Amino acid sequence: MEAGPRPGPRICEGDCAVLKRDDVFKAVPVLRRRKIIFEKQWFYLDNAIGHTYGTTFEVTSGGNLQPKQEVEETTTETKEAGTDNRNIVDDGKSQKLTHDDIKALKDKGIKGQEIVQQLIENSTTFRDKTEFAQDKYIKKKKKKYEAVITIVKPSTRILSTMYYAREPGKINHLRYDTLAQMLTLGNIRAGNKMIVMETCAGLVLGAVMERMGGYGSIIQMYPGGGPVRAATSCFGFPKPFFDNLHEFPLSKVDSLLSGTFSTETLPSEPEENTLVEEESNGLTDEKQISLQETEEETTTETAMEINQTEEQDTMDMNTEDGEFKENKEKESKDNVREKQRKQWERRKKLIETAALLTKKNADGLIVASKFHPTPLLLSLLEFVAPSRPFVVYCQYKEPLLECYTKLRERGGVINLKLSETWLRNYQVLPDRSHPKLTMSGGGGYLLSGITVVLDKGKSDSSHLEALKMEEPSSKRCKVQDLHC
Amino acid sequence: MSFVEYGDTIKDGDTAIVFLGHESMFPVKVQHGTVTQTKYGVIRHSTDLIGKKYGSKVTCSKGGWVFILHPTPELWTMNLPHRTQILYSTDISIITMMLELKPGSIVCESGTGSGSLSHALIRTVAPTGHLYTVEFHQQRAEKAREEFREHGVEHLVTVTNQDVCKNGFGVSNIADAVFLDIPSPWEAIGHAKSALKAEGGRICSFSPCIEQVQRTCLAMEEYGFTEINTLEILLRVYNVRTISLQIPDLGKAAEDNSSTGFDSSNPSNQGPLQVLEGPARSPWNLLFSGLNNPNSVSLSS
Helix, strand or coil: CCCCCCCCCECCCCCEEEEEECCEEEEEECCCCCEEEECCEEEECHHHCCCECCCEEEECCCCCEEECCCCCCCCCCCCCCCCCCCCCCCCCCCECCCHHHHHHHHHCCCCHHHHHHHHHHCECCHHHCCHHHHHHHHHHHHHHHCCEEEEECCCHHHHHHHHHHHCHHHHCCCCHHHHHHHHHHCCCCCCCEEEEEECCCCHHHHHHHHHHCCCCEEEEEECCCCCCCHHHHHCCCCHHHHCCEEEEEHHHHHHHHHCCCCCCCCCCCCHHHHHHHHHHHHHHHHHHHHCCCCHHHHHHHHHHHHHHCHHHHHHHCCCCCHHHHHHHHHHHHHHHHHHHHHHHHHHHHHHHHHHHHHCCCECEEEEECCCCHHHHHHHHHHHECCCCEEEEEECCCHHHHHHHHHHHHHCCEEEEEEEEEEEEEEECCCCCCEEEEEECCCCCEEEEEEECCCCCCCHHHHHHHHHHHCCCCCHHHHHHHCCC | CECCECCCECCCCCEEEEEEECCEEEEEECCCCCEEEECCEEEEHHHHHCCCECCCEEECCCCCEEEEECCCHHHHHHHCCCCCCCCCHHHHHHHHHHCCCCCCCEEEEECCCCCHHHHHHHHHHCCCCEEEEECCCHHHHHHHHHHHHHCCCHHHEEEECCCHHHHCCCCCCCECEEEECCCCHHHCHHHHHHHECCCCCEEEEEECCHHHHHHHHHHHHHCCECCCEEEEEEEEEEEEEEEECCCCCCCCCCCCCCCCCCCCCCCCCEEEEEEECCCCCCCCEEEEECCECHHHCCCCC
8 A cells, every 4th residue: 555655845965854763863964875873873865865754764784764664553462461560570581582693683684573573472571561561561672673763854843852852061951942932932923123142053043033934134143253053054944044144243242332333353363264163163063963973973074074165175275385386376366355355245244234233123132142141131132122022041040130130220121030941741641641751940041021111310210110010018118128 | 013013103003011010911902082090090092102112101190100012922811801711821832832833834723712822823823824713602703803803913813613623623734733722632633634734744732631631642643643742831930039138146256356257247248039939830731743644544545
């Protein structure tokens, strides 16, 4: 019963796809003849190209992918099963197949399903287990021997789950439910003009871009030489999405706010080094995402990646070979012109972005970085219009406490809320439902609020506002509060 | 103003949010000639609201003041008139992300209820997506339609008055995602599946009781849904206050050497001290499911 090709988006060469096995994800670029390692298996993605996203594959002995054939579950004849484990002794001897036997089966190319069946037949205690225990046993063996991989299309849901599981350090331990709250609290939607400041490898930026659907504009504030957008490229956004994505260096924010902004001193190093840095930032991150498992592959990966950046190679050429001198002179003249053009472009863009910021009419602010949130908020809020939401993420609670207090002093914000979400997942099976894991505290904290028109130079009224906005206190304490 | 686009100034016909202070606010329909009573006095729409910038402070007749805010689905959720129990932004957030909703998505929802989730969904799928929402209570369906009209989003939503368990969503093979918040969601899974695109989509069901969750999970499995996950999300809000704790008088050491580091005569050694607000919200249960893989429903072919 061959069903026709499934409808839906297809896996294309050049895409960023996510490999999935049970709850383990890994983002990889879809390239031919590129060896991938995932969950202790080596394979090439070539055969996957052209299939629909969501297809499940098996790894053949040659390292190729093959779509998994749908197998009908063997009809459950009343299996022999026990009632409890009072007589089951765990002496490690109940499985008659040895490690070598199993290896032999695997080498023969026997399918995982067969191996599981063999294991069941050669287990002396299997028929004594309860039905539930048998189910659990089969599931466990299947997980180990039936290696199936699903290729899924990246999305905020998938990438945020992947990053939190694989590389939480890269995203400041921002758990995916916390990210979900940020997107909603910030009213992220098509048409907004957002300011985003993040050091989460570009994951937060990508999530914001996904929810904006290419409409509106985003100004990404960045520390150092350039923004890191490694995760952003995993989303696979179409090119037009990047037309309204701007960036602006944090190091220029003060000058912008004080009116002394100029493009004379661009942040950090000259042009091509910055480009290389950005490039390698992206590469390094990508490298770390897709090659966490072996060092061996790392070197081949790096070599191939670097070969792709030919432009950089010609710019960084350092040869002193006399033969090439003439060509090099001509080339270096072209390079200089190209460099100047690029620098002029960069300056132009910077001025444009500065103009966008100084309008002070952004529709929202999202902050999720390793830096102390207070200075970021106090300055970046200046660019946000009144009656707009802002959300700040911090891995720790304490900096947000200070932030809260400083914001109260500043005024111009209402509805401040410091929150945290706890996440609990459940196993739901007939007669076997129970919670699995509770995730709390490790997902970070959020401070959110709404901007209002700022009454400048009226510290009294802002203090009064602060009091008004506080928890209603008993009448008796009201006078004392003023002196707290 | 609209719930899917920001405006700068308050206009006649807008729905605005009046913010009085900590957790105290209410929605108001801006209308020429109308007045609104607040505990700080009267707000005259024609002079105090219309033409003012959103986020402005408005002084009321008795001298107190309020802020006028631009509506958002989140503010609406906190202030809308309840006709049924509603979903709050914490759950709405995780639902939105897990259903992978974004501009252009087509979503089906039942029951519409008081429209809390509906407004959030509309905001997320705008300007090119659509929400098909089904409500079996005639008055609630009509009230929802009215609100969507008033809020400038009627072009993004279709309200159908029928029983989703009997008659489905009224559309087929077009949805990217389906959401159920009804007493017997397992009865609607089949209809949900036919509403979803042929290539598959995501479904989420929300139930307060674990028994409902169990039955729904089973139904999802029967209909060929895969990657079924059950989640619960709890919001904890922290109360931040600056207080000063009194330093105890431990007396003074003999003469010059005051060995304690603290200057006990200075009463204000303060620092921000946070206090946990009351109990966390009561938990609700959510179910999620992944791609509907047509191949795995092998029975029909």
